[in-house]
Amino acid sequence: MLKTKHFQPRGGTLFLLLSLAVAVHTLAKVPSVLPRPDAAPPSNGKVKVYILAGQSNMVGFGYLKGSRPVYPSIFLSADPKVRVGRMPVGPSALLRHGVYQTAGKDSPVGARAAIYRGAYNAATDYGAVKPEMETTVPLGSVDARLPSIEGPHTVVATAFIDVPMSGMHEIHAGFGESTHAVVSLEGREVYRREVGKDAVITPVALEEGRRYEVTITYLRGGSAAFWLKHIDLKGQGDLATLNQQGKYTWFADDEGKWTVRNDVTYWETRISKDEGGSGGPLTTTSNGRFMGPEVPFGYVMGTYHDEPVLLIESSMGNRALSFDFRPPSSGKNEEERANEYCGLEYDLMVKGVRGALQNIGRIVPGYKGQGFDIAGFVWFQGHKDKNVPKEVYEKHLANLIKDLRKEFKTPEMPAVVATVGFGGKEMDPGHLMTWEAQMAVGDAEQYPEFAGNVASVDTRGFWRSRGESPTNTGYHYNHNAETYILTGDALGRAMVELQGGKAEKLTVEERRTRHPDVETIFSDAVTGNFNKRGPHHGPDYYRAMGRALEPIIMEEMIPGFVEAAFAPNSRGSLKGIVSGRKPARIPVDIRSDLDVLMEYYDIAGIRDYEWKPFGPKMHSADWSYYSFDPPEKQDPEKSDRFREITFPEGMEEWFVPVFDPVKAGWKVGQAPFGRMGDKLDRRRPSCNGTHCGCSEIPATLWEKEVLLMRQTFEVPKVREGHAYRLILGGAGCDRSGEGFAIYVNGRLVTTVAKGFFRYSGIRGAYLYDDILPEFKGGKVTIAVINFLRYTHFRNKTTYFGPHPDYYGKPVPPNGHVSMWMEEAKLSPAILNAARKSEQAGAKTSR
Structure with missing residues (x-):
């Protein structure tokens, strides 16, 4: 209940006061806006113990502070061809802004232009001079040209602009020669670029929904381009920023320091490095630099109870209820019984709780032997159980609640379950099955035995898009602190209700409706809640x-x-x-x-x-090659296969120009070399690397683990003002390739110990001053050593790639290799x- 001051009653008033205390307890509420915790100690009543468990999101990944903006800047253009979204290159976004001839709502787009006879003169007040000609111009359209007349003249354009999002903006005029201009906004100069000088730009605050008059005086003619840059954007979704917005202020004091609940102890038993666990008074940093549901849950329960509160957590990331947390009554088949990890998290949770309770005297400050009550169970989990059938997850969850009640001899122990909320109302079907199961156990019609003692909290409404969050790590709710706060707070209020208390609903200020274009660039579809890189269009x-x-x-x-x-x-x-x-x-x-x-x-x-092919066609050339299995064996389950090996006798210097592959018994084969399994087959049906080509059928079989290949080519002389590189093809896709080394005229160019395990890329080597002198025109010997790949994920030998013949089976020995040289002219x-x-x-x- 809400905290009250304690005092000593006298004589006959004792019974009356006790009666009043009971009445207060019955009617007490947890208010919508929680009070900040004070230094008052809790009562000497029994410690209220809550068991918290789940995956890593129960541990929590909400940023406390320091979130960066989704976009460092946003560019705005009035060109009619512009499409809203992320910029095609760089980390910024692209919006449209308006340009109108008047301030009126129904004004035509564009600007009014006046042309004055004579070159630009800074001393001239063009507003007081009669123009030679007046017209309109589609200001903002890059392809449009400023109006002109014969002979020297000055163009002055006047327009009204608006922006879809408030904030600080830079204003830019023209393109090429027409960037030489002076721009005034509402009579204040915000841009000036004189001939032969850099532009001087003064950022200005612009408000959404308001039109501003701009005057552009051009020193040179040319393009009618006109664009803005929104700068000084702020990060969103961390707790400090939320506090600054006036939200959830009970987690920090007026100076921004995190508050501490002396009446609530948090004790972590699973991921702690200390034997028996670790913890202390609850605060936002109880789990380090992130916060989870345990903090808001503890703040609600600390507000509700007069007694001390102990939160015992046993959560671990990447764990499934259907396997790791498998409760005893769900049973196991023979294979599962033989697997020590099946049900291990359940056992560790029980062990951790028992251990904490046995040591409650040293864990809970001020404990005086008054005892404890196991007051409730809190569950927040589900990502690992994606695609587990609803009825299977539901059975395990119901059994989990029942088994814990039996384990701790608390047959009516209240339990609250937070559902998965990934993607909000646009949830993936694989997670939706889990959500349905989690909601089901809190439904009294489906589970009459859980009526009044189990509650489910739907967290889908707590999802926050990448556009309003610190990161785009969707499986950690984009690290948005508000998601974790709302989840933990709702769990706490649901727990209060199960215990017969009253808890007002936490009212959250509805998010302001933004301009549709702004909503677009900050949406999951554009920012990509699970997408790590690149624009959202090709x-x-x-x-x-x-x-x-x-x-x-x-x-x-x-x-x-x-x-x-x-x-x-x-x-x-x-x-x-x-x-x-x-x-x-x-x-x-x-x-x-x-x-x-x-x-x-x-x-x-x-x-x-751009990069262009340079020199002979190495990619499809004939190469001398030799393939062998080295005596230094490495377990096929181990990735990163490049290692020190013993070469066949006489091949110790196989890469130097004077080495004779014919005398050494080498073969000649056409590139690319490769295999998928034991046959001459492409690695993938389609290639997702820009410089790979592993979907091409190899010309020559890569026979054994190590492949040595070399050839001498006639290569043109390299040129000044250009960059050069050697590309190792066939290994640029996601989860492709292994270690390799490249030599030029016997000199080592590069050594790489491993392949790609996440994302595609480019394999090979740039040619720097240590190697470039070898390319002075004429013969160049290029040699490469490659290793076959035996894993899909790092050190994992089950294949989950796109080749249909091997999915779900052991990874077949695979490799694909070719080589070519590229040249690029460097820009001025x-x-x-x-x-x-x-x-x-x-x-x-x-």
């Missing part, structure tokens, strides 16, 4: 916009990207590729900043700087940045 979707994005990409994104890549503290790859300095560490995936920059140019319609933006970086470095070293 390149053709963005190419259909034509030149609409060209000013944003060429004037803002590419200069910003290049500047960051060549910054003194940059850890990116572009600086090394351009300078020729080989980095100390070579990544498994050699996709680089240069590849990203090429995507920028590609979307802008510029193809001059890159070369200029590199030159400036070198000059700055030279000054610093003096």
